[in-house]
Amino acid sequence: MPQQESPRDRRERDETGGGLHSRVLAELGPAIASGEHPPGTVLRIDELEARYGVSRTVVREAVRVLEAMHLVESRRRVGITVRRTEEWNVFDPAVIRWRLAGADRSRQLKSLTTLRTAVEPVAAGLAADAATPGQCRELTVLAAEMAAAGRAADLAAYLVHDIAFHRVVLEASGNEMFARLGDVVAEVLTGRTEHHVMFTAPDPEAVTLHVRVAEAVRARDAVAAESLMREICVGALRELDILAP
Amino acid sequence: MPQQESPRDRRERDETGGGLHSRVLAELGPAIASGEHPPGTVLRIDELEARYGVSRTVVREAVRVLEAMHLVESRRRVGITVRRTEEWNVFDPAVIRWRLAGADRSRQLKSLTTLRTAVEPVAAGLAADAATPGQCRELTVLAAEMAAAGRAADLAAYLVHDIAFHRVVLEASGNEMFARLGDVVAEVLTGRTEHHVMFTAPDPEAVTLHVRVAEAVRARDAVAAESLMREICVGALRELDILAP
DNA sequence: GCTCTTGAATAAGTACTACCAATGGGTGTT
């Protein structure tokens, strides 16, 4: 019987997905995003060709992708220059993941969590108006499962349901842009768990808040949903300040 | 004397930037993003090769970029499939621009403006704490220039200063993610002006609000900055509802 | 007779190589 693939596996798969060029990307991307090749560094195609043992074509495809992410700029007679950090497409989930795996993880985590503080409360408020009955039910179930995983101190299960919860809220907002931030939130939550920038056991306070958000959305109480979600986010921000000052 | 290149020119340049593959991208990207090739459509490399009169390599490089944006998925034996809209990287400035040029422009504009409503007020609040004296001065100057352009009914000048104003606020917030949303806001403002989803003359009310935001930031009054910016954004949202219901 | 497995045919992307074109930074000359 074929084992069900986990979200993690899925992510891994379409990251290093079969293609050779993805393999190069999966090595070169993190190397740049983590500051191993600081801005201004010049890479040359032949060099990369040799380093990764692949053909020019493959390197060029990988470079094109990095170029689209504004991580590098390729110019004739010069080579492939690493761009200034401020130019990077930091909303690209791949870039987020690469940076989260790198050195200034906690700074990164903080700016992402600040973004969550701005976006998620508004999304929760909208969700209270727009969520379908199905989504309301999902939220209730997920909050309950978070509570159960919390009691069992099962971090992995907690993470899965936490991610799912926030994703449903963002989707239920009915706003496409918010919905797409589900991936970003997922990266943040996964990142802080994987890199141990989190309490060893889930915060019972946070669990309660999630349950209450689910209730508020089901009760169509937009202001409550918004302020409860704000509490969750500032809680996450505070937690970050304690654990990674 | 070499003419200073406008922001518009610069954008055009690194969009269709010299490279042949960028030319393909600049045609294929919008075609997909605007729904001309709806999700599920299958393209084949040879087909694109013929359509654009370029070599295989070039097409593949373009496809790689679209793949990184999650607009398409390339699979052996099947071809290049356009992905479901929900999978697209809608935060990529290029994707935003392409969609804004397409059919459901006003829906798109609305979801982006909702995003602004969530983010910009928070950014303004942070900016009130973190803006440098230089940034405070810039904001004051830009607000004044907006007022002047408004009085002169010079839409083009108004747009430039409006974009610059919001960009400075987002940068002054000190949060990297917010700062990068400057491009998104720029696309939105440009988009609504270019596609005439805007009053023919700038709203005097809005101008006043910008001036007051600049004052609040200079006075280090975070709550005022936040609520004033919120007024600007909900104003923009309301304006959209009136002009593109 | 129906379903499930097996395997061959095939179509499409994937990867490598070799070669020429274009361009722009560096250098040296006036």
Next chain:
DNA sequence: AACACCCATTGGTAGTACTTATTCAAGAGC
């Protein structure tokens, strides 16, 4: 300081061989 030239480096094309998913048909088993 202006200009012309050179050549390193990326950009683009063509052809070829490889890999793998899908499809479909034939046969085995029920």
